[in-house]
Amino acid sequence: MAKPMIFHEKEEFLKTLRRLVREGVAKERIRVITPFSVAEVEEILPRMPSHVQVFALAGAASGTVGGFAFTILSTLSWPLIVGGKPIVSIPPFIIIAFALTILFGALSTFLGFLLLSRLPSIRRIRSVEEYGNAFVITVEPEEAK
Amino acid sequence: MAETEKYDRADREILAAMGKPGRLYLLVLAFTVTLVASGFLCWYHQYRVGLGVAGYTHPVNWAVYITNFVFWVGIAHSGTLISAVLYLFRARFRTSFNRPAEAMTVFALMVAGLFPLIHLGRPWVFYYLFPYPNQRQLWVNFRSPLIWDVFAVGTYFTVSVVFFYVGLIPDLAIVRRCKEGIRKTIYSVLSLGWEGTRRQWRHYNMLYLFLAAFATPLVASVHSVVSWDFAMSILPGWHTTIFAPYFVAGAIFSGTAMVITLVVPMRKILVLDRYITDDHFESIAKILLFTSLIVSYAYVVETGLAWYGGNVFEIELFRYRAWGHYKALFWTMITCNSLVPLTLFARRLRRNIAYLFCVSLLVNVGMWVERFVIIVSSLARDFDPYVWDTQMYRPTFVEVGITLGSFGMFFTLYLIFLKTLPVLSITEIKEHL
Amino acid sequence: MERNLKKPAILLAVSGYFGVFLLITVALGFSWYRGGQAPDQPIAFPHTIHVSKLSLPCNFCHIYVDRSRHAGAPALETCMSCHRAIATEREEIRKLTRHYEEKRPVLWIRVYSLPEHVYFSHKRHVKAGVDCSECHGMVGAMKKIRRVGSLEMGWCVSCHRAKGAPRDCATCHK
């Protein structure tokens, strides 16, 4: 584990980061910690696609399907006429389906986030070295990979 | 000075709120808690004796409880609006409001969720309302608006909590840093061991974007569904197509007002002027004005078309609203929701925090009254003239008690929030510092 | 990456929701069939003997079963018609005789009781060819009568489903 470089100015930090990239340090070896999301970092280092959206879509889709399935099947299981409305009356069911879409969508997105960003991490909950509000770059030694 | 120090100061100043509670705080807390207690007693009385202890006068079968439900769900809305919608619109001033607003959403929903149960005739069988497989082999009626409520509000609550929590994660990491002992552990666990690495931030931003994207239509849908609790009936004054957008606007209107009501004193007491500026207030005042205009538009159209349609039921209803038993309330509503906010066209008034505060209070009152008028007056004047209310509905001490209790509960929760969680989203503020 | 993530996500969502329901259903399912306890009756009437040994038909004593909604308990007169002569020395029969002579009706402890809001007619079920044992179990094999089946709504409904009997709420709910 190489010792981290700590910066107190954003610009400085970014400069160093750019330098490292120019020097051709393997991107995977550069580890960056910032007190808040810094857009520039993403520009300097090559973007890797985030797969959170996959979870979002999957969840939403299953919500829609589940919602319709649930409402339709349950009404058919004991068909009761109310107010002369058809047993399977889609317009109202849309609402249920929609609600479930959002619900599952949101939840699975959150789940996805946790999975992808390796949270919660017991190790770090136990002990994590704090850098306060500083910007940190650590370059993992070669043999790390 | 170094940027880091600026950030540190931000941490200090915002987290200062979480310090030891002062006497004032405790006094207020005690007060709100007593409210909750008395509210609970009233409810228990009603539970034992029967719903008759409330002031319902048939055909007015719905009144204060449903009013409160709609009111609190409405309050909840601005939270999501400010954090989600404004996030999508990349409105800067959002950062200084979103945390309290989101907290408000969660708490308001917790309060709102109680009222459908309180107003049930047989609260002990409330579980009939939930779709779960049971030995009776019965399901709920998905064609009933009340079931839509269960789903909409349920979803809304879950999503809001997630959204709130996600927003908190990086801040919790900061709190973790500043705390010691058991507190530290708690916050460490809550912060899930957040580090702030690039990977985390990337996914985090993605997540936040998506949550915002999900929450935005949700906001609209939830209050639409609430409005459909009424619009799905065939009752004159309830059954009208404009209700959905009108209620959504109304909800955001009242919610925004409540945000102002909460944030103004908060900023004063916690000295957060650096992070919540007058400009921010001005922009939120604009939202207030805008939504007020929509609501007024709805008033005009509703009444106008009742007259235009020449439908005896509709005409009588709107006459009754304006000149009948509840005329005082009706005109209060017009004044508070349509007339007073118009003053916000004046920039000077928009920027006058004290004035804004008063307006927000008035709007809160106005919107509560609006729901009351819509619900009660429509019920009191429906098709068969024989059942027209022979005497005016008046809430009894039970209803009043429970209503006050709900406010008590809301503020209690909010006060606890002030002392336990960072009141502003520090990380985002830093971003724009 | 994408493919092997979508699948579990969907599975999780769908099966998660319905899976929970499935579990609850199964759990409840067990409770339906646990039946009830067998109380001690004022007179230890042995169905074993009367039903199995003597193979008396049910409606020999429960005379109203095919005429009314109630099966009805036999009048002591009926019992005595035999037990004036038979097994008079037995303690239980003595009890019976005492009851009869002192004109004290026998208060049996109810094993099958339905809630007030349910309309149930023995007549209809008997006429529809439902065998007594389908609800009351093998009475002949019970020393003491105990409740078979939960008498919960689900219990009735599943039979009605199976037999294609009406499932209109108003058939059973008053």
Place this chain on the structure above:
Amino acid sequence: MKRRDFLRIVGVLTGSTLISSCGSGNGSKKFISSILPPEEGIIPGEAIFSPSTCTECPAGCGLSVTLREGWPIKLEGAPGHPVNDGGLCIRGQSSLTRLYHPKRIANPMLRNGGGKFQGISWEKAISLVSESLADSRGSGRKNLYLSGRTTGSLSALTGMVCRKLAVERLPEFEVYSHSAVKEANGLLFGQREVPHYRIENADFLLTVGADILETHISPVSCTRKLSRARGRGEIRWFHVEPHLSLTGANADKRFAVLPGREAVLLSYMLRHILDRGPRRPGLPPEVANALQRLSAESASEGTGIPVGGLQEIRDAIANARRPLVIAGGVSTAHPEGLEVAAMAGMIQWVTGEIPGLVDFARGENYGGVGTFRDMEDLSGRLGKGEVGVLFLSRTNPVFSLPKAYSFRENLGKAKLSVGMGDLLDETMQEANLVLPLSHSLESWGDAEPRRGVVSLVKPVLNPLHDTLSEGDILLRLMGKGSGEGSPTGYREYLFDAWGRKYGKKGRDEFLKRGYVEESFPAKRVFLDGRKAASLLEGMKSSAGELGRPVLVLAPSLRTYDGRGRGLPLLSEIPDPLTTISYGRFLSVSPGTAKESGLKDREEVTVSSADWSEVLPVKVQPGLQDGVYQVFRDFVASPPLRTEKRTGGAVEYIDGARLVKSGKMAAVPILSGSSSQQGRGLIPDPAHKGEKHHHGRVSLYPEHGHEEYRWAMVIDLALCNGCSACVAACHIENNVPVVGKKDHLKGREMSWLRIEPFYGDAGDVEFLPMLCQHCHAAPCETVCPVYAAYHNPEGLNVQVYNRCVGTRYCSNNCPYKVRRFNWFWHRWEKPLNRMQNPDLETRGVGVMEKCTFCIQRIRAAKDRGKDEGRKVRDGEVTTACAQSCPTGAIVFGNLLDADSRVSRLAGSDRAYRVFEALGTDPSVYYLHGKTRGSGS
């Protein structure tokens, strides 16, 4: 054989009561083996019916009592009974609540030194009475027997016992004694009788003050005959009265006459009929001459009826082939009452419709009934202290008699006053000794309301309390009084009497059928010209004008002369004209209200010379100015004069003054609006047919029904708002009585309500409103838990134990017929015995509503299944339809093309309320003033 019979009854009762508890209904944890198997034909869980007679008012309607597990749970009119033929009025329906009344006197009570009552045994009571009888006989005091109207065997027995015990039997006391009518008939025809009017044979009916639909003689029988005739469209009916009665509101035409001036009107009519040329038998000349001549104008001026009106009535009578004139009620209860009655008689004579329409042979048994003057005398004798023992049976003079008689005070001067009754009313409270009477459902007896019509009173259960029937009491007294052998009990006495009268077979027949009707030859009567003439002479001079404004004391539909006040159900059901349920009120005309600025519920002090009362006001459309109206039972011991000649009371208080007290009283007026607000609930026949039966535009696929679609047709032309259906519904369906406090909040529970809607002319139409069982019901869709749904037979079912009480269904019901249980409703013992075990009694927080008596449908289908057939038309009917005296309500299966319901529903008079909402109700209304059942 008597013994076995007796055992049978008791056997039935004990046996089935015991069995009853193995019904699942009452959820008892016990399961009972009775001693003996019950009688054949008695099956637990199945209803049995027993004939009896209603004793709520003198009319003596026949009953068919529904018994479940030995408890009477419902009273219905006995079909085919010569008096009521299946109909039963609101009071009759409520009689059951008298039987089960929690406050019934449970045992004999004696007033002790402290003036408090304390229970004593019957033996003690009886011996006490006979002792005091004896020693008052010794001390030369008179023993008196006063009772309410008594007919049949009881009357005979009373007579006998009185003779035996040397007790003077006083004329019976009834507030409505029809003394004027009796006097007039005595005068004219030598018949001191209240004749039987054959409405069914008339083609024109003019009722003068006679409230034939409410209390007059035999209201149910009148209503039934009248509505039959109207159904066939064979009769026109005009009504003349000074005030506004439910009867007047239902007449084809109603004329408000100046109080006390009816005689002028009738003499004008009579004169006109004479002038129209001789109609046999004509009038003797002296009478004709004595009859004064009036121009239409002066007549109109004298009666307050516009000339046009007078001519209309005049021509109606003149042109009718068989006109019938009935004078009575308030119109014969004033100084000129005698003349009014006499005129009516003479018109009848002149038109030659005696005995065709006015039958003296079958006189209504009012012979034994005395007058107010008799009571005045009694009071006097009491005052003189010459009375020893005074029996007061089934009568409440303390309440009904004017203060001036000071009856209450004098009653104390009797040595022993023996009150006999079931509830502790004003008179009973004054009595020294209280002997509780059994309810007619607990005792044997018979009644002869009309000569030749004998109706059976038969017990259906053992007395709930330690009570005896009046007959038994008398017999016991006699037994004590004189040692020689007398029947052991009233039952045996009756069986002997009947045996002697009808023979054994006849008696058994009587016991089964519940009534016998003997036939008489018609009785010819002749007009006594001299008396008639002198009466007319007298009339010229006498000025019967009452000093206005006048307060009219009207008989009450709900409580007759006040005897129904004790029954909670009767106060729960609102008065149909005012929709006021609980409490007293004073009706004033809109004109009066305007000029003196009175609003509903405003309290006023109404006072005359020596009397005043504080009453809330109800503005009553259709009431003429200068007339105030109050129900008889609202005013205790009112200041009434006795009329010199007839001895009857003058039911008017003239020169009544109103003084606003400025206070508002809490009066439950259930109707939110007296007019329809132009919403066409009852479409104006002028433009009928518009909007009705328009093809329903709908976005939903049609859903059908396989076997049955239950539906109801209500003929508004026949419905007269008598509210019998409401009472019937209450009792059939265990609808709780909630009381005034909830009524003030509009929280009444009645599943069926009568909505009166007034026109601008003060004319009123009644709309019975109940669950419409919509084909596309708004209430169902919004229920989150399917507690409300549409069942395969077209019923809108409410599953009580699924209901969670969101009350959305009620909000969304345009007819607002759903009722919510705001509290737990307690059924004070023994009222709970009245509950129908076929229904659940609803707990708190549950929505309930009309079910079209689904339990009856279920029973009918059960029967049908047993016999392997569908339910026949008319086999099943709802409680409301069954009780309706006019037969306005018809219930049946809409899918069966030739059922009465579907035929009526197809008629061009049929419409449904708020059809434009597309709810497609199953309740059809037949509208239009044009009477006639439309089939």
Place this chain on the structure above:
Amino acid sequence: MKGFPGQGSGLVGMCVLAGVLVALTQFGPIAKDGASLLLALLFWATVIEGCVAAVAAGTLIKARWVASVKRELLSVYPLLLFVSILFLFLVPFVDSYPWAGRRGLWFDKKFFVGRNFALLLLAYLSARRFSLASERGEEGEKVLAALYLFVFVASQSLMAFDWVMSLMYPWISTLLGGYFFIESLFGGFALSGILYVFLYGRQQRVGEPEGRSDMKDLAILLFGFSLLWAGLFYSQFLVIWYGNIPEEVSFLVTRLSSSPLRELTVSIVFFYFFIPFLVLLPGRSKTNPYVVFAVSLSVLLGILVERFVFVAPVVTPSPLALGIDFLVLLVLFVFFVAKRGGGRRVLGKVQGRS
């Protein structure tokens, strides 16, 4: 004609010509109904007011993309005057409204014509005032924008209630007004989309990191509005479907029972919602000019079809007359954009393409 500042009299001439043409369709041999003109006006009034409204809204919320198409959008405002004049041609047609001859303050021919004409004129004036201000980038620009938006909302609502809803009297939907001005705004955005593609379509660079191009903003806006529209549509439909009150339902039934109408009615939902929503769902398509172009077209088409469905079942427009009216206005519209806006470029593009 002071509505046309400084621009050569060419446009004025064209307008007059157009007016004559339309007059022919109205009063001439072709058609007497006026339904076609009503339809054409409904569409174009919506679009034109929408364009200005889009700019006004953009200015209020400081949307950056507005600047790029501002001039073109604003250039069409004088047509509002033309439209309001054409509206007067409808006066004889007013009698064929179902409420015609019905006594009542609101349903009175003079008042009807009066209020609508007045409001159109007002819309024109406020649009003019605003566009002048914003072209000069004046101080009170925002105030005027807000002012215009008020008039815009009012006039669109009135159009909904008077021109359309009263055709189906006594059918009532309180939402229709809001529905209309949202659609109009939607149309405005759609048009800006089209113009944007015309103007910058080529040099649009696709796929820059965290790309926040105006194009994308517009696409997102369209996406969002398609959702908003769906919401409004659903909340109107659901209430009517659920209540199932004959008076209300008849509106839907007439449009869903007969064949060609049914398909058209259903297609509306696709034009407005499904196409924009599904097409714009994936992030990449938001930055593709052709996609945006297509979507915008579908939206405009949606407006046209919907207006047709509203009017057709009550009064059938004759295709020929409709065609003429519609084309006339289209040509005018294009020319205004071309001449007054910096639209020469646009035309250049058009020729370039063809």
